[in-house]
Amino acid sequence: MTRKWLRWLPAVAVPAVIAAGVLAGSPASAGDPLPAKTPEQVLQLIAQHRDQALSGTLEQASEIGLPELPKVGPGADSSDTAWLELLTGPHTARVYLDGPDNARVQVMDRMAERNAIRHGTELWFYNSKDNTAAHVRLPADAADRHADHNGTMPTPDRLAATLLAKLDASTDVAVGPDVQVAGRAAYNLMLTPKSSTTLVASIAISVDGQSGLPLGVEIKARGQADPAFRIAFTSLKLEAPDASVFNFTPPPGATVKEIPVPAHKSEDVRTPSDKTSKDAHRPTVTGSGWESVIGFPAGTGAPAGLGAPDQASPQQPSPDQTGGSTSGAASLLQQATVPVPGGRLLSTALVNVLILDDGRIFVGSVPLERLQSAAQG
Numbered sequence: 001m002t003r004k005w006l007r008w009l010p011a012v013a014v015p016a017v018i019a020a021g022v023l024a025g026s027p028a029s030a031g032d033p034l035p036a037k038t039p040e041q042v043l044q045l046i047a048q049h050r051d052q053a054l055s056g057t058l059e060q061a062s063e064i065g066l067p068e069l070p071k072v073g074p075g076a077d078s079s080d081t082a083w084l085e086l087l088t089g090p091h092t093a094r095v096y097l098d099g100p101d102n103a104r105v106q107v108m109d110r111m112a113e114r115n116a117i118r119h120g121t122e123l124w125f126y127n128s129k130d131n132t133a134a135h136v137r138l139p140a141d142a143a144d145r146h147a148d149h150n151g152t153m154p155t156p157d158r159l160a161a162t163l164l165a166k167l168d169a170s171t172d173v174a175v176g177p178d179v180q181v182a183g184r185a186a187y188n189l190m191l192t193p194k195s196s197t198t199l200v201a202s203i204a205i206s207v208d209g210q211s212g213l214p215l216g217v218e219i220k221a222r223g224q225a226d227p228a229f230r231i232a233f234t235s236l237k238l239e240a241p242d243a244s245v246f247n248f249t250p251p252p253g254a255t256v257k258e259i260p261v262p263a264h265k266s267e268d269v270r271t272p273s274d275k276t277s278k279d280a281h282r283p284t285v286t287g288s289g290w291e292s293v294i295g296f297p298a299g300t301g302a303p304a305g306l307g308a309p310d311q312a313s314p315q316q317p318s319p320d321q322t323g324g325s326t327s328g329a330a331s332l333l334q335q336a337t338v339p340v341p342g343g344r345l346l347s348t349a350l351v352n353v354l355i356l357d358d359g360r361i362f363v364g365s366v367p368l369e370r371l372q373s374a375a376q377g
Contacts, residue, residue, distance in 0.1 A: 034209040039173040042187045049212035053098045053240035060091045060231040064348040096241040119246040133250045136259045160214035170289030181206045181215040182233040198290035199365045221349035228349040286374040293374040298359025
């Protein structure tokens with residue numbers, strides 16, 4: 001886990017108002033209180049945590065305003081919609097870790113199971129619903145570049161690292177009452193944006209009082225009483241799983257796809273044309289802190305055929321004209337977006353995504369007006 005946010009540690013000693021009732025778990029037992037810690041000390045506790053051996057069950061719940069994806073119909077079983085499906089409805093996953101090179105995440109669907117397994121330089125992704133598997137063999141020099149991409153579902157540790165990496169003076173930090181997560185006493189680290197514009201109201205990270213491992217993350221949206229997103233362990237063992245759990249062999253009859261690893265070019269061997277192309281597709285950032293808007297150039301994000309329906313051409317008909325001729329992701333996103341001047345808007349409780357007819361995309365935890373302003377600028 002990167003520790004870049006540690007440079008900001010001295011600033012978190014500033015007192016902050018704790019949002020009442022925002023807890024990433026249930027109140028800890030009064031008979032076993034944790035030693036009192038300042039926000040700075042809790043951040044240091046997280047920083048001291050290292051990847052370790054564990055096994056446990058995760059529960060994820062999302063109430064961000066997206067409709068639950070259909071189980072039948074165009075795009076229902078498409079692999080390019082799996083990421084979108086994980087943002088809707090509740091999900092349960094079993095997680096097994098043993099150091100940086102061994103990991104397994106099993107996402108338990110209603111009638112199926114999805115697996116992501118890493119064992120050394122071997123990566124496997126398997127979906128029992130259609131008995132399909134994908135395999136990646138990482139070269140030795142590429143293993144470290146893929147170390148943080150072990151799962152199909154975020155873990156509290158990885159999500160907390162992502163959130164804390166963006167920590168700056170635009171956020172108030174405090175420690176709320178202790179909580180119990182997976183039967184373990186945890187500190188309740190509260191992050192509250194100072195901005196009144198951002199869609200995010202607060203973030204609570206439950207931190208194991210002994211190991212410093214983040215056990216849960218809860219995000220509340222402005223104007224919502226219930227959490228918009230929550231992921232937390234419901235059971236946890238801080239010990240090495242059986243080594244056999246990281247071995248995977250495709251079941252009989254499985255369709256297996258070998259995925260090549262793209263060649264990696266270091267900066268010192270890139271040609272001028274390589275660098276020019278990379279710069280042309282580099283995202284832009286407007287604003288700062290919680291009001292930041294990220295802009296993506298045309299051709300770097302939206303699925304083909306996702307333009308506004310009235311802009312669809314005969315060469316790129318809209319999904320409702322073809323019954324699903326566009327990709328599964330485009331079809332489902334078309335249903336989840338609404339038309340706005342110049343494009344379409346994917347609106348959720350925590351993030352808004354503006355997809356313009358010219359192919360540009362603007363993303364931020366801000367209202368539509370801020371995205372439109374960034375697009376014009």
